[in-house]
Each structure stands twice: as C-alpha cells, then as structure tokens.
Amino acid sequence: EDTGYDCSRLTARLPFLNEADKLKLVSRASKLGDGSRHENSAEHSWHIMLYAWVLAEHSPSTVSTDRVLQMLLLHDLVEIDAGDAPIHGVTDPAALAALAVREEEAADRLFGMLPSDQGAPMRAVWEEFEAAETADAVYAKSIDRVQPVLLNLLNGGGSWLDYNVSLPQLDTRVGGKVNRGAPEVWTYVRAQIEPWFRKAGRL
Amino acid sequence: EDTGYDCSRLTARLPFLNEADKLKLVSRASKLGDGSRHENSAEHSWHIMLYAWVLAEHSPSTVSTDRVLQMLLLHDLVEIDAGDAPIHGVTDPAALAALAVREEEAADRLFGMLPSDQGAPMRAVWEEFEAAETADAVYAKSIDRVQPVLLNLLNGGGSWLDYNVSLPQLDTRVGGKVNRGAPEVWTYVRAQIEPWFRKAGRL
Ligand SMILES: [Ca+2]
Numbered sequence: 001e002d003t004g005y006d007c008s009r010l011t012a013r014l015p016f017l018n019e020a021d022k023l024k025l026v027s028r029a030s031k032l033g034d035g036s037r038h039e040n041s042a043e044h045s046w047h048i049m050l051y052a053w054v055l056a057e058h059s060p061s062t063v064s065t066d067r068v069l070q071m072l073l074l075h076d077l078v079e080i081d082a083g084d085a086p087i088h089g090v091t092d093p094a095a096l097a098a099l100a101v102r103e104e105e106a107a108d109r110l111f112g113m114l115p116s117d118q119g120a121p122m123r124a125v126w127e128e129f130e131a132a133e134t135a136d137a138v139y140a141k142s143i144d145r146v147q148p149v150l151l152n153l154l155n156g157g158g159s160w161l162d163y164n165v166s167l168p169q170l171d172t173r174v175g176g177k178v179n180r181g182a183p184e185v186w187t188y189v190r191a192q193i194e195p196w197f198r199k200a201g202r203l
Numbered sequence: 204e205d206t207g208y209d210c211s212r213l214t215a216r217l218p219f220l221n222e223a224d225k226l227k228l229v230s231r232a233s234k235l236g237d238g239s240r241h242e243n244s245a246e247h248s249w250h251i252m253l254y255a256w257v258l259a260e261h262s263p264s265t266v267s268t269d270r271v272l273q274m275l276l277l278h279d280l281v282e283i284d285a286g287d288a289p290i291h292g293v294t295d296p297a298a299l300a301a302l303a304v305r306e307e308e309a310a311d312r313l314f315g316m317l318p319s320d321q322g323a324p325m326r327a328v329w330e331e332f333e334a335a336e337t338a339d340a341v342y343a344k345s346i347d348r349v350q351p352v353l354l355n356l357l358n359g360g361g362s363w364l365d366y367n368v369s370l371p372q373l374d375t376r377v378g379g380k381v382n383r384g385a386p387e388v389w390t391y392v393r394a395q396i397e398p399w400f401r402k403a404g405r406l
Binding site: 073074 | 219224235239246248250252257261269275321353356391
C-alpha cells in the first residue's frame, strides 16, 4: 500500500539520530558549574547555543543567529568518533593534525548516514564552522571557547587546575579566539577571571 | 573610561547563562540509547533540536526550522526550578495543574534575569511552545515526544518498563501529540515499536 510517506528517508534519518545520541557519552575537560562532574559534548552544545543567542548583539559583525545555532548544534558531532581534544591538553601540532584527519573521517561517516541532499549541506555547515572564516563561524567559535571559561570560574578553577594553565596560556589558547568573535565579551570576562589567576600566582 | 560596551547587559546575561548550566542536573525518565544512565534535560534539548532539523520535511504544515530550534532550545529551562515531570509518571490533572503554576513562576524568574527586551521575546517563544497552537509549536511538541520513544526502543524498553506502560497508554500519552505534528514519523515509529509491546504482552 502507498502510505503517503517516503519510507527510505526516515530509514536513513532515524539511525543517524540514534547515532547522535552517543555524543552524550563524550566527556569534556570542563566540569559543570557546581563541579559535580565533567560536562559532556551534547549538553555543552546545548549550552553554547543558548550563549550564542543571548550574546549575539556583542558580535562586532552582523551574524545570522539562526545559522550560528545550526553550526553549534552540529559542531561537536564528529567527537562521537574522534573524541574531545581538551584545548589545554592537546597542543602539539602533529597531534592536532592527526585529530583533524580523524574528524574528517567522522564527518564522512556521520553526515554520510543521512540522505545526501540533507547530509551534504549539514556537512557544509560543519566545514564552515571549522574554517572559522565567515562572520557566523568566527562568532560561533568565540562562543564555543568562552563558555568553559565561565564554567571554570563558577566551579573554582576546573580545567585550569587540571591542566595547570596560566593567564598568558589562556590568553593565547582562548582569549585570541574569543576576542576575534566577541571582543566585548572577552574584555568583560577577562576582567572577571584576572583575580583568580592573580590569587593562584598564575599571571 | 568608555570601553565601548554596555557593561550592564553582560552583567545580566552572564548570570542567566550560568543559571542555565543547572539544566544539565535535571534528570529525565528516559535513559540514553545504551541504557547506561538517565538522560538529562540539557542533552535532551540538544538531541531534539537535531531531530527537529533532520525531520522537518515530515511536518505536514510548513514550519520555520529556525523558530522550532529556538523553542526547543528554551523549552525545558523552567525545569531548573520545576523539575521534569515524566510523561508516564505524572498523569493526575491536579498535579499537572500545580506543575504548570511552578513552571510559570520559573519562567518569571529565569527569563526575568535577562534584559527585559531580550527576556520578554524569549519567554514569548516558550509560551508559544507551551500553548501548542502554532504550526511551529505543534511540530516542536511532536519532536519532544517522539525522541524518548526512539531511546526506549534502543535501550530495550527504558521508561516503558519503569512505568509499566502499555501500547494503548503510549498511543494516548504520546502518539496523539506526535501524530499531530509529524504523522509520517509516528506511522513509521509505531510500526517499529509494535513488536516490542506485542512481545512484552502490553498490547
Ligand atoms: Ca520536558
């Protein structure tokens, strides 16, 4: 019988959505605000989407919030295969290059599960985020970077303690990217975190 | 000095974003696909945003995916104060009415943390979702309801076992809402879950 729906497109889509569930099992370096446990990449993605929406007026370039939300919704999916690389943990260029290869393979596999007329544009959104060239991607990257800073401040140090991070290291690894996409936010947040690094003797 | 940014708007926004972090601590009735633990409301929100985007063409009404994503991003925030009410656990009308009051109070508090020209339109998005009248809200609700069904199927029964759910109960509590916003999806998913209920003697 003709049920009036295209069975094959749902047959491709539901396994993709089931596979995406695994992002909830990818643990990040940052801990929740209350320090009770590490954050996972799915809930992190949700949180930074809220950040991106709430902070959008602090982007110096005009951005499409809708497109930024799409980027952030997808941006960590490849971690299902490639894992999360802590920003203060993986800094070696060779390791980062190997990771980029694993992430491309993950994108092939995951976006390849969808009907191609859907998977290809979604993959393009992810590639745009990774390239960090468009205004939307630059802003999205700044939001992805600033959220763990706020979590660390909330929980008393978090990954700064675990990875023995100094303020100059944070400026290099995080500040530059946040400053590029959301300079007002970085100015504000940096003033809030400076006392922590001062007190910890990590200036 | 004039730093060129409006300090007071960030001063309101960052505490809101810190508060939102607590949604990661709200546990839901459903378990992850691998059954290893219960899902929390933040990662659930992320997952259903991906659902909504991927399945959008199965909405019989034309929907704005961007607006649906906004709804789903915000839809569970009130659970930070009001908690999650399991759909198969809280069915008493008086309890549901009391919950609705707690959720309104939560919306007052949480959206009230933002600058009012931002908090008010966000709250309106949440109210639109709750009212389930517009095409966007009807579709968003259908997605919110169908995702736990897929998780239960993946992990071998999940909350259907915990709450002793029959297929007629599922049809009433879940199927009607999914069918309203995404009938093709419900037809497809119901055919997939029927064997589980048959085997479990829960038809
Ligand atoms: Ca809910």
